[in-house]
Amino acid sequence: MWCLASAGFAGFVYPTFKAFREAFSFDCFSFFPSGRVISKGKEDAGMKTVRLRDEKEVLDRQQHADMEVQKNLEENLQQLENRAHELDAQDKQMRERMKRILDASTKHKNEVIDLKKELREMQDKHRDSRHKYENLKSKIGEIENQLRESRADRHENERDAKLFQAVETLKRLFQGVHGRMIDLCRPTQKKYNLAVTVAMGKFMDAVVVEDENTGKECIKYLKDQRLPPQTFIPLQSVRVKPVFERLRTLGGTAKLVFDVIQYPLKKFDISCLICLSMMSAYNAGLFLFTLQELLAGHYGPYFNLLMEFDPPPVSVPLCMNGDEKAILFAVGNTLVCDDLDEAKVLGWTGERFRVVTVDGILLTKAGTMTGGTSGGMEARSKQWDDKKIEGLKKKKEQLESELEELGSIREMHLKESEASGKMSGLEKKIQYAEIEKKSIEDKLASLKKEKRVIKEEIDRINPELRKLKETVEKRATEIGKLEKRINDIVDRIYRKFSQDVGVENIREYEENHVKTAQHMAEERLSLSNQLAKLKYQYVIFSPATIFYLYLCLVECFPFLLV
Incomplete structure (x- = not known):
């Protein structure tokens, strides 16, 4: 085997391939005899068809321009039709x-109608239930008062002792406990004892405290000690209506119950007590007590001296202290008079008032009349036999059972609120539906308007497009006729040549020649690339390999041997 360096290989192989490459770079039309014939025919055909070719060129330019316009119109028409389909789908x-x-x-409107009807029925039912509830509560309260008063005579002494002891314990344990109402005030005259008792009612035994927290602590203590329950009046939270001054000038025997009650701090202003306390301390022991002792009621032997003190008249209203507020809360603007006829005139004629007579008959604003009791401040004088008490108990149980059947007032309110809330929600849904309906109607109107514009544009484009297509088709026919005339002239010129080379016409020959020339150009390019690679590579070839390459080239390009 022979070994050749790259330089020796280039000196032997490269010139050979270079010769082959130069051989491929010939002009086919000038190398072959047929090439000269074709060139001569082309000159003759060009001279004879120059006018026809110019005319065809003008038509080709016009045809190209019209076809571009036709293409644009068809695209616009397609876009409009697509948009019309989209609008139909949106519609x-x-x-x-x-x-x-x-x-x-x-559906919501029908539900609202049903709910309104249901709510009206519910409100009517609840109104009747509330009215019945209030009546039952009032009757139960009256029976409880009767039961309490009927047992008063048998238990009053023992009861008073227990209550007094309990209140004293509360006053000792908790600050802010003033005492029982019955211990804080008394009627100014004996004849008003029964009237004041009836006017105060259940508040006669109520305990006056400073605030709610004190009351809660007292209640907790009573529960823990298993003592009887008490009613507490917290001064800081109770609401008291002011005294109607005109009720003090009604005339006759009518007076405010509030005015026939006396209590220690009503006779003079608290500022007077402060001055008096300071004077007492200054006089070094005339009567040594503090303002707190006065307010707590611990006057000792000096109470009479205080009550005899008569301050000078002043135009400024006296301050309302805690006990006074509690008493006004208990009796309000209740009036007292001597006989029943006068009480009826005051209570039930014109503007109505709560009136009590000196013998204990109570007339309410609602028109009810309750008989009074006899006795003084220490006891309630109404007595009941055991049989009547048992009947009252059964009646109370019956009323409480009816009250329980009515259900909770709070539950009634909750049901009404639930129905009202549901109805409000449905009404809002109806409002939102109306808003959405209006929005859709506006959108439909906009779609309709756009569809009308698109239809008008399509109606405008279609006739123009049809006319343009007719023009293009007509011109295409003219161009075809010109091409046929040109081809006939060329075919007559190349008829003998076509017969010699065995083709139907010169165009067929040119098509084959173009394909051959294109193939040769591709082969030349491939060979040139291979030579470039071999030129710069270090290759080891034997003479046999080189000869084999030569044979391959000859086999690929046999015409090179001609």
Whole structure:
């Protein structure tokens, strides 16, 4: 085997391939005899068809321009038709949505009508229930008062002792406990004892405290010690209506119950007590007590001296202290008079008032009349036999059973609120549906307007496009006729050549020649690339390999041997 360096290989192989490459670079038309014939025929054909070719060139330019316009019109028409289909789909979708909204709105409106009817019936029922509830509570309260008063005579002494002891314990344990109402005040005259008792009612034994927290602590203590329950009046939270001054000038025997009650701090102002306390301390023991002792009621032997003190008249109203507020809360603007006829005139004629007579008959604003009791501040004088007490108990149980059957007033309010809330929610849904309906109607109107514009544009383009197509088709026919005339002239010139080379016409020959020339150009390019690679590579070839390459080239390009 022979070994050749790259330089030796280039000196032997490269010139050979270079010769082959130069051989491929010939002009086919000038190398072969047929090439000269074709060139001569082309000159003759060009001279004879120059006018026809110019005319065809003008038509080709016009045809190209019109076809561009036709293409643009067809694209515009296609876009408009696509948009029209989109609008139809949107219109259908909007109408389906409108139908769903209308169906839902109709359903909600029917539900609102049913709810309004149900709510009216519920309100009527609840109103009747509330009225019955209030009547039952009032009757139960009256029976409880009767039961309490009927047992008062048998248990009063023991009861008073227990209550007094309990209140004293509370006063000792908790600050802010003033005492029982019965211990804080008394009627100014004996004849008003029964009237004041009836006017105060259940508040006669109520305990006056400073605030709610004190009352809660007292209640907790009573529960823990298993003592009887008490009613507490917290001064800081109770609401007291002011005294109507005109009721003090009604005339006759009518007076405010509040005015026939006396209590220690009513006779003079608290500022007077402060001055008196300071004077007492200054006089070094005339009567040594503090303002706190005065307010707590621990006057000792000096109470009479205090009550004899008569301060000078002043135009400024006296301050309302805690005990006074509690008493006004208990009796309010209740009037007291001597006989029943006068009480009826005051209570039931014109503007109505709560009136009590000195013998204990109570007339309410609602028109009810309750008989009073006899006795003084220490006891309630009404007595009941055991049989009547048992009847009252059964009546109370019956009323409580009816009250329980009515249900809770709070539950009634909750049901009404629930129905009202549901109805409000449905009404809002109806409002939102109306807003959405209006939005869809506006959208449908906009779609309709756009569809009308698109239809007008399509109607404008279609005739123009049809006319343009007719023009293009007509011109295409003219161009075809010109091409045929040109081809006939060329075919006559190349008829003998076509017969010699065995083709139907020169165009067929040119097509084959173009294909051959293209193939040769591709082969030349491939060979040139291979030579470039071999030129710069270090290759080891034997003479046999080189000869084999030569044979391959000859086999690929046999015409090179001609």
